[in-house]
Amino acid sequence: MINNDDLRKMAEKQLRTRLADIRNISIDEVHKMVYELQVHKIELEMQNHELRNTQLQLEASNKKYLELYDFAPVGYLSLDEVGLIVNINLTAAKQLGLEKNNLINKQFFKFVVKEDCDKLYLFIRDVLKNKSSQSIEIKLKHEYGNVFDAQLNGLLCEDSNGKKICITSLTDITSLKDIERELIITKTLAEDIARIKSNFLSVMSHEMRTPLNGIIGFTELLNNSELSQEQSEYANYIKLSSESLLHIINQVLNFSKAEAGKVELCPVNFSLRAWFKHLMKTFDAIIRDKNIKLTYDIDTETPDNVLADKHRLNEIMSNLISNAIKFTHHGEIKVNLKKYIDLATSKEKNKIMLHGSVQDTGIGIPIEKQEAIFVPFTQADSSMTRIYGGTGLGLSITKKLIELMEGRIWFESQVERGTTFHFTVCIGLSESI
Numbered sequence: 276m277i278n279n280d281d282l283r284k285m286a287e288k289q290l291r292t293r294l295a296d297i298r299n300i301s302i303d304e305v306h307k308m309v310y311e312l313q314v315h316k317i318e319l320e321m322q323n324h325e326l327r328n329t330q331l332q333l334e335a336s337n338k339k340y341l342e343l344y345d346f347a348p349v350g351y352l353s354l355d356e357v358g359l360i361v362n363i364n365l366t367a368a369k370q371l372g373l374e375k376n377n378l379i380n381k382q383f384f385k386f387v388v389k390e391d392c393d394k395l396y397l398f399i400r401d402v403l404k405n406k407s408s409q410s411i412e413i414k415l416k417h418e419y420g421n422v423f424d425a426q427l428n429g430l431l432c433e434d435s436n437g438k439k440i441c442i443t444s445l446t447d448i449t450s451l452k453d454i455e456r457e458l459i460i461t462k463t464l465a466e467d468i469a470r471i472k473s474n475f476l477s478v479m480s481h482e483m484r485t486p487l488n489g490i491i492g493f494t495e496l497l498n499n500s501e502l503s504q505e506q507s508e509y510a511n512y513i514k515l516s517s518e519s520l521l522h523i524i525n526q527v528l529n530f531s532k533a534e535a536g537k538v539e540l541c542p543v544n545f546s547l548r549a550w551f552k553h554l555m556k557t558f559d560a561i562i563r564d565k566n567i568k569l570t571y572d573i574d575t576e577t578p579d580n581v582l583a584d585k586h587r588l589n590e591i592m593s594n595l596i597s598n599a600i601k602f603t604h605h606g607e608i609k610v611n612l613k614k615y616i617d618l619a620t621s622k623e624k625n626k627i628m629l630h631g632s633v634q635d636t637g638i639g640i641p642i643e644k645q646e647a648i649f650v651p652f653t654q655a656d657s658s659m660t661r662i663y664g665g666t667g668l669g670l671s672i673t674k675k676l677i678e679l680m681e682g683r684i685w686f687e688s689q690v691e692r693g694t695t696f697h698f699t700v701c702i703g704l705s706e707s708i
Contacts, residue, residue, distance in 0.1 A: 285315070286312060286315055289308070289311070289312075345364045345365040345366070345375075346364075346365060346366065347364060347366055348366065349366065349444050349445070349446055350363075350364060350366040350367030350368075350369075350370050350444065350445035350446070350447075351363070351364045351366070351367055351442070351443070351444055351445070352364070352367045352378075352383070352443050352445060353432070353434075353440045353441065353442055353443070354383055354399055354429075354440065354441045354443055355438070355439075355440055355441075356399065356400075356403055356439065358382055358383045358384045358395070358396070358399060359380055359381070359382060359383070360378050360379060360380065360381050360382075360383050361379070361380075361434070361440055362379070363375055363378050363379065367445050370415075370417075370423075370425075370445060370447060371386050371415070371417065371418060372417040372418030372419055372421075373418050383395070386415050386416050386417075386418075387413060387414070387415060387416070388413070388414040388415070388416060388422060390414070391413040391414055394411055394413055395411070395413060395427075398411045398427060398429060399429070399441050402429040402430065402431050402441045403431060403439050403441060407431075408428065408429065408430050409428070409429045410426065410427065410428045410429075411426070411427050412424065412425070412426050412427075412448065413425055413427065415445075423447055423449045424447070424448045424449045424451075424452040425445055425446060425447055425448060426445075426446045426448050427443050427444070427445060428443065428444045428446075429441045429442065429443045429444075430442045430443075476527055476528065476530075480524050480525070480527050480528035481528070483524050484521060484524055484525075484528075487517055487520060487521045487524065488521070490513065490517045491514060491517045491518060491521065494510055494513050494514040494517065495514065497510050498510050498511070498514070526668045526669065526672065527668065529590075529668075529672050530668045530671060530672050533671075533672055533675040533676065533679075538587075538675070538676070538679060540584040540587060540679065540680065541584050541586070542582045542583050542584055542703060543582070543583075543584070543585055544580065544581070544582050544705040545581065545583075545585050546579055546580065546581075547573070547577065547578070547579050547580075547581045547612070548573055548579050550585060550588075550589070551571070551573055551612060554589060554592055554593070555569065555571045555610065557593075558596060558600065561600055562600070565600065565603070565604070566605075567600070567603055567604075567605060567606060567607060567608065568606070568607035568608070569600075569607065569608050569610070570607060570608070570609050570610070571609070571610040571611070572609075572610075572611050572612075573611070573612040573613070574611075574612065574613030574614060576613070576614050577612060577613050577614045577629070578614070578627065578704050580704065580705045580706065581629075581702050581703065581704060581705060582625075582702065582703030582704065582705045583680075583700070583702035583703060584680070587676050587679070587680065588680075588700065588702075590672070590673075590676060591631075591673050591676050591677060591698065591700070592610075592631065592633075594669040594670070594672065594673045595631075595633040595673060595696050595698070596608070596610060596633055597669070598633075598669060598670065598696075599633050599634075599635035599637065599694070599696075600635075602635065602637035602638050602694075603635045603636055603637035603638075603693070604637070604638075605636065606635070606636030606637075606693070607635075607636060608633065608634065608635045608636075609632075609633075609634040609635075610631075610632070610633050610634075611631065611632045611634075612629060612630070612631050613629075613630050614627055614628075614629065614630070615627070615628040615629060615630030615699050625703055625704045625705075626701060626702070626703055626704065627701075627702060627704060628682070628699050628700070628701055628702075629699065629700050629701075629702050630697065630698070630699050631697070631698050631699075631700075632695055632696065632697045632698075633695070633696045634693065634694075634695040634696075635693050635694055635695075636692070636693040637693050637694060638690070638691060639688045639689050639690040639691055639692055639693055639694055640686075640688040640690070640694055641690055645686075645688065648670060648686070649670050649671055649674045649684075650671065673698075677698050677699075677700055680700040680701055680702070681700070681701035682698055682699040682700040682701060683698070683699055684696065684697065684698040685697050685698075
C-alpha cells in the first residue's frame with residue numbers, strides 16, 4: 276500500500292513535469308492529467324479511510340486486551356533483569372496491596388520475604404538466561420504486612436525495544452499450603468495413633484500369652500493325673516478354649532507387627548516338597564472330624580530346593596487352608612503349588628514366583644462382601660463371627676505377608692459353590708539344602 280507522502284510526491288513530480296512543458300500540452304493531455312490526479316486523490320482518500328478503520332480496530336483490540344490483562348483471575352507482572360516491575364495487572368496489584376500506578380518501576384524484591392530473595396533472583400536469572408519457563412513457590416508480603424504463599428511462573432519475552440523481560444504469573448496458594456500443612460499434621464497424628472495402637476497390642480499380646488501358656492501347661496499336667504471322666508472333659512474344654520484364645524492373641528500380635536511394618540523375612544534353605552507334605556498332614560485330624568476330602572499336589576516342574584521364609588510361607592498356607600476348612604461343610608478342598616512364570620522375576624537369577632491355590636466347595640462369598648474381604652476385623656457376613664468364630668484378621672495378615680514376599684493375592688467365588696484363593700510369592704533357589 277502506497278502511503279500519503281509517497282502519493283503526494285508522485286503527484287507533485289508529475290505536475291512539475293507537465294507544467295514545465297505546459298505550452299506543448301494539448302487539451303486532451305490536460306484532461307488526462309486532471310483525471311489521473313483525481314484518481315490519485317480518490318485512492319488517497321480510500322487509503323486514509325482504511326487506515327482509520329484499522330486504527331480503530333487496533334484501539335478496540337488493545338482495549339479488550341488490557342481489560343482481559345487487568346481483570347484476569349491470576350495476577351500478572353513483567354520484571355526486568357534486576358527485578359523492577361515493568362508492567363502489572365490490577366489483580367496482582369491488589370494481591371500486593373497497592374494501586375497499579377504506584378507499582379510500575381518499583382522493586383518487586385520489596386514484597387518478598389528476606390529468606391526467599393535469593394530464590395526470586397535465581398528464578399529471574401534462569402528465565403532470562405535459559406529461555407525456558409520456570410516455577411517457584413515463595414512467600415510475599417502484602418503492603419500492610421500480611422505474608423502469603425505465592426506461586427510464580429515465568430516466561431521469557433521481549434518488549435518493543437528488544438529488551439528481555441520476565442513475564443510472570445502470580446497465584447496466591449495460601450489456602451492450598453494451609454490444606455497441605457493440615458494434611459501433614461493429620462498424617463503425622465494418624466501415624467502416631469497407629470504406632471501407639473500397635474505398641475499397645477504388641478505389649479498386651481505378650482502379657483496375655485504368658486498366663487495363657489501357664490493355663491495350657493497346667494491343664495496338660497492335670498489331664499495326666501487321676502481324673503474322673505467328667506473332670507477330664509472339663510480339663511479338655513479348658514485346654515481347647517485356652518488354645519483358641521492363644522491363637523486369637525497370636526493373630527492380633529501378628530497383625531500389629533504387619534501393620535507397623537515390623538515383620539522381617541528370615542529366608543532358610545529347605546525342601547519345598549517335604550515342607551508341603553508335612554503341612555498337609557497337620558490338617559488330617561480336622562479333615563476327618565468334618566468328613567471332607569483334602570487333596571494336594573505340587574507341579575513336577577517346580578524346583579524342590581528353595582530359599583525362603585518357611586515360617587511365613589507356612590502361615591500364609593495355613594491361614595488359607597484353615598479358612599477353606601472352616602467354611603466348607605461337604606465336598607473337598609484342593610491345594611496346589613506350582614512354578615509361576617512372571618516376567619518381572621524371570622530375569623532375576625536364582626529366583627522364581629511360586630503360585631499357590633486353595634479351592635473349596637464351601638459357602639462362597641457374596642459379591643457385595645467381596646471388596647471388604649481383606650479388611651481387618653471383617654468377615655463376609657457379620658453373623659459368621661457368631662457361627663464360625665474368628666477375628667477376621669487371617670486374610671488381612673495373609674495379604675500383608677504375601678505383599679512382603681513381593682507377591683499378590685486374589686480370589687474367585689460363587690455363593691454355595693465355593694471359593695478359590697490364589698497367591699504368588701517370590702522365593703529363591705538353592706543348590707542344596
